[in-house]
Amino acid sequence: MKEDFLHYIWKYKKFNTLNLKTNTEETVEVLSVGDHNHNSGPDFFNAKVRIADQLWAGNVEIHLRSSDWYSHKHQKDTSYDNVILHVVWEHDAEVFRKNNERIPVLELREVIDKGTLDNYHMLFANMQRWIPCENDLSVVDDFVWDHWLERLYIERLEQKSQPILQLLESSNNDWEAVLFKMMAKSFGLKVNGEAFFAMSRSFDFSLLRRLQQDLSQLEALLLGQAGLLENSVEDAYFQRLKKDYEYLVRKFHLANATVPVPQFFRLRPNNFPTIRLAQLANLYHTKKGIFSTLMRLESRKEFYDELRTGVSEYWERHYGFGIQSKKRARSLSKDFIDLLLLNTIIPIKFCYMQQQGKSDVDGILKLAQDIKPEDNAIVRKFNSLTKVTESAVETQALLQLKSFYCEKHQCLRCAIGNELLGRN
Known part of the structure; x- marks a missing residue:
């Protein structure tokens, strides 16, 4: 008890x-x-x-x-x-x-109530289960699931708002700077997310604004601050970027001592840090004032059209410095843009609108519901117990449910737990 x-x-x-x-x-x-x-x-x-x-x-x-x-x-x-x-x-x-x-x-x-007491003992009888209620999930009404998962998704966005607000404070309320730092982290994916995030914080965003007109210097800034221009490579483009970067270091007193070097190991070539940083550089070269644009967009298609950026000519033929490959546009895929929407753009949009007193939960939910469900071990396990996922709203909500309710045995704060406790 x-x-x-x-x-x-x-x-x-x-x-x-x-x-x-x-x-x-x-x-x-x-x-x-x-x-x-x-x-x-x-x-x-x-x-x-x-x-x-x-x-x-x-x-x-x-x-x-x-x-x-x-x-x-x-x-x-x-x-x-x-x-x-x-x-x-x-x-x-x-x-x-x-x-x-x-x-x-x-x-x-x-x-x-004896029935409630019996349900309580049954729910907590075996704490070694993957989740306490795994044997009873299939009997929970769809209406309860739908409303609880929506609430969990909003709760997840509220939690994601906290680091965004901290970044906003450290960026002197510059939403463009916050977006760049969060985008950089997402471009790094799971393997290089923290390295890219550290890179984005290693210089003032005002410098990126100054260099946006020159794609070569923008690439030099991002690749150099990420520590990818430190070795000696017999490649003309590498030498050019390294020279540009050394000029930027001297002129703007740049330092990257605290930035972890991005990893290439076990990554597919399309996810190599060189390619992702080249895409990020090209995005900010071609899209001036991108924050305001993204905050205005509403549909998934609009975001696809806006974010389908490619890379500079060199990176169309290379995955790494001095290593040629078949020419490809290497534009951001729809799947990658979906990740940007889930991990960066929707949380920032949610946080920004709340800050502006214009919270549009229905619009946020509609956008996320258009994104296909994620595939990971937690989602697969829930779906094996009861089929509940139709979009990214549900999969994001299930991650929230598992981490902050199931693993912490907060069944009494959970709508599913309450439903099971109230059964006759």
């Missing part, structure tokens, strides 16, 4: 509300359970209960045992002075206010 289960029982009145009595045999009528407090202080604020013939308005504290009041040292905390009812699983000690008045106690052990 856990205390948060008792919170659930009280919050949703999963107990026999008729003929309730305190430990001193006074009748109890619960008029309002109050507002659930997830921070410090009493568990429920502004509750209303009638004890005997007296109406009380105040706070409710919940414990497994009455004696936990003293174990948690509530008697020394003035924020508990307004507790009007002590709700417990087992009453094992009297609790008094500072003026020596006894705090009324309601013991739930004998009045709790």
